Amino acid sequence: MHTNYSLELIQINKIYGSGATEVRAVDSVDLQVNPGEIVLIMGPSGSGKTTLLSIAGLLLRPTSGTIHVNGISTSILNENELARIRLESIGFVFQAYNLIASLTARENIQLVMNMAGARDHKAQERSQELLALLGLEERANHLPADLSGGQKQRVAIARALANDAQLILADEPTGNLDSKTGYEVMELLCCGLDREKGRSIVIVTHDHRLTDIADRVLWLEDGQLQENAVGMM
Amino acid sequence: MAKLAWRNLTQQPLRFAISAGGVALAVVLILAMSGVFAGSEEHAVLYMRNQPAELWGMQAGVSNLHMSSSILSEETVQQIQQFPGVEQAIGVLYASAGVDVGETEIYSYVIGIDPNAPYGGPWSLVEGNGSPGLNEIAIDRDLAYRYGLTLGDTVSILGYPLTITGLSEGTFGIATNVVFVNKTAMALLMDVSPQSASYVLIEPKTDTNVNSLENALNSTIRDANIMSRANFIGSDQEMIRQMGADILQMMNVIAYIIGLLIIGITVYTATLERAREFGVLKAIGANTRQLVSTVFIQSYLIAGIGFSAGIGLAYLVSILVARLSPEILILIEPRQWLSQLPVLVIVTGVASLLPVQRIRSIDPLIVFKA
Numbered sequence: 100m101h102t103n104y105s106l107e108l109i110q111i112n113k114i115y116g117s118g119a120t121e122v123r124a125v126d127s128v129d130l131q132v133n134p135g136e137i138v139l140i141m142g143p144s145g146s147g148k149t150t151l152l153s154i155a156g157l158l159l160r161p162t163s164g165t166i167h168v169n170g171i172s173t174s175i176l177n178e179n180e181l182a183r184i185r186l187e188s189i190g191f192v193f194q195a196y197n198l199i200a201s202l203t204a205r206e207n208i209q210l211v212m213n214m215a216g217a218r219d220h221k222a223q224e225r226s227q228e229l230l231a232l233l234g235l236e237e238r239a240n241h242l243p244a245d246l247s248g249g250q251k252q253r254v255a256i257a258r259a260l261a262n263d264a265q266l267i268l269a270d271e272p273t274g275n276l277d278s279k280t281g282y283e284v285m286e287l288l289c290c291g292l293d294r295e296k297g298r299s300i301v302i303v304t305h306d307h308r309l310t311d312i313a314d315r316v317l318w319l320e321d322g323q324l325q326e327n328a329v330g331m332m
Numbered sequence: 333m334a335k336l337a338w339r340n341l342t343q344q345p346l347r348f349a350i351s352a353g354g355v356a357l358a359v360v361l362i363l364a365m366s367g368v369f370a371g372s373e374e375h376a377v378l379y380m381r382n383q384p385a386e387l388w389g390m391q392a393g394v395s396n397l398h399m400s401s402s403i404l405s406e407e408t409v410q411q412i413q414q415f416p417g418v419e420q421a422i423g424v425l426y427a428s429a430g431v432d433v434g435e436t437e438i439y440s441y442v443i444g445i446d447p448n449a450p451y452g453g454p455w456s457l458v459e460g461n462g463s464p465g466l467n468e469i470a471i472d473r474d475l476a477y478r479y480g481l482t483l484g485d486t487v488s489i490l491g492y493p494l495t496i497t498g499l500s501e502g503t504f505g506i507a508t509n510v511v512f513v514n515k516t517a518m519a520l521l522m523d524v525s526p527q528s529a530s531y532v533l534i535e536p537k538t539d540t541n542v543n544s545l546e547n548a549l550n551s552t553i554r555d556a557n558i559m560s561r562a563n564f565i566g567s568d569q570e571m572i573r574q575m576g577a578d579i580l581q582m583m584n585v586i587a588y589i590i591g592l593l594i595i596g597i598t599v600y601t602a603t604l605e606r607a608r609e610f611g612v613l614k615a616i617g618a619n620t621r622q623l624v625s626t627v628f629i630q631s632y633l634i635a636g637i638g639f640s641a642g643i644g645l646a647y648l649v650s651i652l653v654a655r656l657s658p659e660i661l662i663l664i665e666p667r668q669w670l671s672q673l674p675v676l677v678i679v680t681g682v683a684s685l686l687p688v689q690r691i692r693s694i695d696p697l698i699v700f701k702a
Contacts, residue, residue: 149700158615158696179619186617197612197699201339210336214618258616270700 104167105266105299106132106155111164113150113322124150125161126322134265134297137289139309142319148303149270151319155301156189156268157181169265186215190259192288194271196251198243204254205230205239211261222261229257233287249280256288260298267300273309285309333622337629340602347598348634354594355638356645358587359672363646365583366668368506369576371661375505376572377565379443382455382502385533386542388564389421389549389556395567397426397531398441398508406527408555413532415549417540422452423529425518431471431511432488433479440509442489444518452533453512454500459483461498462512470498470512474658489513490521504659507572534558588679591635596683599631603687610691611698620692627687635680643669 113125124147132138142148153159154166157173166173169188173181185191198207205226212222230239233253243251252272259267267288273281289300289312302309310316318325341348376398380388389412391402404412404423413421425444430437445453447463454462458473460483469487476482476499486493494513503510519526536545542560549558559567603610610623646669650662 153697153700156615158699179621182614182617182619184617185615189617191616191699193612193699195699195701197608197615199336199609199612201343202336206335211616214333214613214616214622 103134103170104131105134105136105169106130106301107165107167108151108155109165109167111151111154111161111166113147113154113159114162123322125154128164128319128322128324130155130317130324132266132299132301134299137300137312137314138302139313139316140301140303140319140324141305141307141316146319147322148319150322151324152268152270152301152303156191157185186211187262188264188266190262190264190267192252192255192259192267192269192272194274196243196248196255196275198251198254198258200243203240203242204235204246204250204257207243207254208257208261211258215262217262225261226257229260233257247280248276249284252276252280252284253287256284263296265296265298267298269300269302269304271304271306272302273304273306278308281306282308285312289313333626334629337626338633340606340626341630341633344602347601351594351598351634352638352641355591355635356642358591358594359639359642359669359676360645360649361587361590362584362672363643363664363669364649364662365580365587367646367650367662367664368660369573369580370663370665370668372505372507372576373569373572374663375661376508377568378502378508379441379455379510380561380565380568383533383561384451385422385535386561387534387536387546387549387558388561389532389534389553389558390530392555392557394557395559395564396571397564397568399428399571402426402530403524404529404532404556406525408553409527409529409532411553412534412549412556412558415545415552417537417545417548418534419537419540420450420535422446422449422533422535423515423527424452424531424533425515425522425524425528426530427518427522429489431469431509433481436479438475438509440511442518443510443512444515445512446515451535454498454503456501457498458501459499460496462500464494464497464512464514466514466517467492467494468497468514469494470500471496472504472509472511473499473501474504475509478659492517492521506660509659532556584675588675591638591676592679592683594638595631595634595680596686598634599627599684599687600690602630603627603690607690607694608698611694611696614694614696615699623691624688627691628681628684631680631684631687635676639669639673639676 108128108130111125111128115122115124128151140148154161168184202210208226208229209222212225230236235250235253238246238250273285391404394400394402409423427442429440429442431440454470462470464470481496483496485496488494516526536542546558546560613623646664650664653660653662
């Protein structure tokens with residue numbers, strides 16, 4: 100079944116354990132993210148935010164429910180098919196940046212394009228373009244260890260955008276950054292880059308200031324997702 | 333993924349060097365051992381290779397020079413010498429015995445030659461006379477150097493003193509030391525007729541077909557076995573090969589186990605250290621084939637670089653050994669290391685299995701851990 104949403108979660112449940120030890124980490128969650136929409140998911144620690152993001156990112160299979168990414172139902176796909184969707188349709192931005200330590204900033208960006216089958220010269224052109232957009236041209240040939248936190252997160256964003264993913268999933272993207280740098284980085288991601296391409300962004304965060312750049316803010320508590328979270332924060 | 337594999341290895345240059353060096357040492361061990369055996373094989377047949385005889389006659393039932401006892405009667409030797417198509421047939425006596433140099437006994441192949449014969453003696457003479465008289469002997473130059481001997485010095489065989497009158501070269505190896513004595517003197521020692529021979533070195537007439545002559549001799553002279561030089565050499569090499577095959581095989585197995593462990597441990601450690609990064613690659617969309625290929629590329633890089641370095645080192649070792657100990661010939665030929673390639677490919681593949689298994693079990697959710 101095809102839908103027009105960038106991401107659609109239908110009645111997602113994730114249950115760990117059974118019987119007396121059963122924990123319902125995600126409880127009957129429905130979520131639709133429109134193309135170009137920026138959705139912020141907030142909630143207390145242990146509320147299931149990361150579990151929900153893992154499910155949305157096809158890294159964790161739900162106990163029940165259906166996930167559509169760019170209209171494609173993922174329920175019956177095998178691991179390699181899910182990996183292909185993650186590679187081509189989803190970009191990830193993590194709190195810990197998760198760059199490959201042995202590769203330079205440019206190579207980290209090119210890697211995902213090469214993984215998707217892009218030829219070297221195409222990958223070089225695209226990485227150059229992204230590095231310029233993110234103000235990292237001069238740091239292109241530096242290893243992650245030689246970059247500041249903000250620069251690392253910008254490289255991670257460039258990597259997430261490299262394959263023109265229509266859905267970006269960000270887990271506490273400002274968690275390791277000072278407030279000023281964090282806000283600048285998120286502005287770049289949400290407002291500065293390719294917004295005309297209709298890219299959707301789902302951000303899981305504790306950072307209240309990011310509500311300014313979100314189209315919609317949701318609240319997750321005890322595994323349940325609620326709209327209109329402003330009053331709950 | 334090849335670049336990533338290369339960087340994963342070279343980020344720890346010392347560990348990479350140790351790993352490739354370990355593989356190289358295993359390869360050196362394999363090639364040096366097989367080279368020593370190949371060198372021994374070659375040394376052992378140098379006498380046959382360097383005589384002009386295209387056919388070799390020996391006692392019926394005998395097909396080797398080394399580790400053999402052969403005697404042809406005076407009549408049989410004459411029969412061969414007078415056979416149609418034979419230009420010359422030189423009889424030599426042959427026995428293995430200890431050459432006493434002071435307190436030291438050196439196990440040697442003693443060849444008794446007729447001083448007037450045109451061949452049968454040392455093929456390369458460095459100093460003195462290669463046709464020993466009754467109480468004379470020609471020994472190898474390197475043997476003489478090792479024991480401080482020179483022309484005019486005395487050694488003995490079975491208590492009979494012999495004066496060194498000639499120094500040859502290419503006749504001293506770890507498994508074979510060839511010395512030349514007078515055939516008549518040797519016949520007395522062996523209690524046989526001076527006209528008899530252990531082996532007859534046959535030179536056919538130029539217009540004679542060698543194969544036909546070999547067949548004719550074999551069918552006519554029942555007491556003798558006539559072999560072409562190539563077959564005689566091949567027969568001796570095969571015997572020596574069989575003697576060393578078990579040891580060589582065992583050394584190869586040990587070396588390959590060392591190589592397997594080195595490659596396996598290195599790649600497994602590199603994989604463990606980068607478990608999080610492999611988790612990240614999984615999370616951002618790397619498929620199983622791409623992840624597994626990274627491991628295999630790392631393994632084959634270590635093995636390939638170690639193997640290449642090992643070949644170079646083995647050649648270097650063979651040159652150094654030849655200079656320091658001329659009697660040890662380490663013969664390394666491309667066929668030796670080429671024949672190791674398929675085994676190395678398999679060993680490297682096996683060594684990669686554990687890291688591959690580890691990678692497959694890495695949970696991509698590791699990316700969410702701070």
